[in-house]
Amino acid sequence: MEKLLQGLRAAAEPTRLRIIALCGHAELSVTELVMVLGQTQPRVSRHLKLLVEGGLLQRNKEGNRAYYRLSTEAEGAGLARMLNDLMPGEDEAHALDLSRLSSVKADRVRYAENFLDPYSQEITELRGMWPSDEVIDKCILELLKDRSIQNLLDLGTGAGRILRTIAPFVVKGTGIDNSLEMLSIARARLDQDGIKNCQVRVGDMYRLPFKQNSFDLITINSLLRYAEEPKKVIEEAARVLEKKGALLIVDLAAHDLSELRDEYGHSWLGFSEAEMLEMLSEENLTVARVKHIDGQKLNVCIWLASGS
Numbered sequence: 472m473e474k475l476l477q478g479l480r481a482a483a484e485p486t487r488l489r490i491i492a493l494c495g496h497a498e499l500s501v502t503e504l505v506m507v508l509g510q511t512q513p514r515v516s517r518h519l520k521l522l523v524e525g526g527l528l529q530r531n532k533e534g535n536r537a538y539y540r541l542s543t544e545a546e547g548a549g550l551a552r553m554l555n556d557l558m559p560g561e562d563e564a565h566a567l568d569l570s571r572l573s574s575v576k577a578d579r580v581r582y583a584e585n586f587l588d589p590y591s592q593e594i595t596e597l598r599g600m601w602p603s604d605e606v607i608d609k610c611i612l613e614l615l616k617d618r619s620i621q622n623l624l625d626l627g628t629g630a631g632r633i634l635r636t637i638a639p640f641v642v643k644g645t646g647i648d649n650s651l652e653m654l655s656i657a658r659a660r661l662d663q664d665g666i667k668n669c670q671v672r673v674g675d676m677y678r679l680p681f682k683q684n685s686f687d688l689i690t691i692n693s694l695l696r697y698a699e700e701p702k703k704v705i706e707e708a709a710r711v712l713e714k715k716g717a718l719l720i721v722d723l724a725a726h727d728l729s730e731l732r733d734e735y736g737h738s739w740l741g742f743s744e745a746e747m748l749e750m751l752s753e754e755n756l757t758v759a760r761v762k763h764i765d766g767q768k769l770n771v772c773i774w775l776a777s778g779s
């Protein structure tokens with residue numbers, strides 16, 4: 472009862488209602504909210520603090536920025552959703568906020584387009600050597616098609632490609648990356664695609680900011696070949712994977728193009744089936760399916776493993 476009252480008190484103010492409505496459309500930083508609301512940063516920050524304390528918003532720190540979204544976990548999640556649904560569409564202030572919000576989103580997209588993704592050079596230069604993203608995505612979806620997925624975690628999400636591919640088939644998805652720039656790109660692309668059930672967070676794949684047994688599907692696409700210690704990444708993924716959850720790894724099959732180490736920073740020349748099976752079995756994960764996709768010079772392998 473007290474928590475509900477605190478939530479209602481937090482919401483009962485015009486600017487705070489506007490913030491709730493805005494966060495129902497996108498995850499926003501304080502700076503972005505200041506731009507949309509046209510109020511000073513201290514004022515906006517104070518409103519945000521009360522909304523977080525009231526359980527209506529969730530705050531996620533990313534570098535020296537914090538992002539706010541409607542709460543999905545705190546006790547106030549239901550109230551936040553209800554208030555957001557009740558927001559009158561024809562309200563003038565709300566309509567103006569939404570039009571300012573679309574400029575903020577356009578800025579995000581411009582930023583994402585201007586940022587030079589450090590992996591884009593490799594993708595451009597090696598495209599043609601390995602199978603296309605479209606072919607890989609089709610195989611991923613085929614492998615996952617009989618599963619009902621509640622809570623997806625994508626490690627080293629980059630521009631969020633895997634989240635965007637799997638989003639229609641999951642209840643909720645989270646992408647983790649340690650690059651703030653890549654997270655900005657992912658956020659802009661998720662927005663552009665109108666995906667609301669997925670979010671991205673800063674995090675280190677060696678020390679995931681989640682409790683054990685948190686996800687029923689974890690994806691690791693084009694990541695392990697750059698990792699100094701792929702075994703540790705799998706170990707950490709296994710920790711946060713539900714006991715009967717699935718781990719989907721997509722990476723290059725073992726190859727001998729050793730120049731990829733120096734030219735593109737690959738720590739591993741792909742993975743043989745035996746190497747992958749060993750790393751997975753050490754975490755008590757059993758390989759359920761393996762899919763090989765041949766490219767011109769480099770082949771890709773998808774391993775779908777699960778706990779027992």
Ligand SMILES: C[S@@+](CC[C@H](N)C(=O)[O-])C[C@H]1O[C@@H](n2cnc3c(N)ncnc32)[C@H](O)[C@@H]1O
Binds near residue numbers: 631649691
């Ligand atoms: C080649 S990209 C792969 C992107 C994505 N998985 C995809 O399928 O397009 C590798 C990503 O891993 C991220 N990364 C590298 N080291 C990481 C770490 N220790 N923790 C989290 N992310 C990391 C990089 O920032 C980069 O975005």
